[in-house]
Amino acid sequence: MNYAIIEISGRQFWIEPQKFYVINHLSLQPNTQVLLKRVLLLNENGEIEIGYPYLNSVTIDAMILNNFKGKKIIVYKMKPKKKYRRKNGYRSFLTTLYINSIN
Template sequence: MNYAIVEISGRQFWVEPEQYYVINRLPLKPGTKLVLKKVLLINKEKNIELGYPYLENAKIEATVLDHLLGKKIVIYKMKPKKKYRKKNGHRQKLTRLLINTIN
């Protein structure tokens, strides 16, 4: 079982080849191939390589599949007895990545 732990947009993800992951929006067009170089750990056939903090020769190739919006969150503010009520919503912008290879 091959996997890696990589840092993408400030968060750490456990990634495996040929799997899809949803991360915070990246400013790239769908179909763009990118190389992730902030690799913290690689486990390849029970051979574990650990970086301090990152591995220097490791890279992960990924493809941007599409952009999407997350689940809607409702924010409601209210001050009792003051007739102040404010309702607001938010949907996080997300990107779906396909991990191609781990080197």
């Protein structure tokens, strides 16, 4: 089983080839090829390589599929007995990423 741990959009992801991932928004157009270089760990057929902090010899070939808004989150603030109530909604921007291969 081949997998890698990468750092992208401020978070770390365990990724495998030919799988889809939803990450924080990347300001790139859909159907754009992306080369990810921030690889922290690589497991290839049981051989583990750990970067310090990144592996320079490993790249991830990925494709941006689409950008969309996530599910709405309701934020409600209230102070009892003071008639203070605030209701806000928030939808974060997300990106779907498809991993083609680990090189």
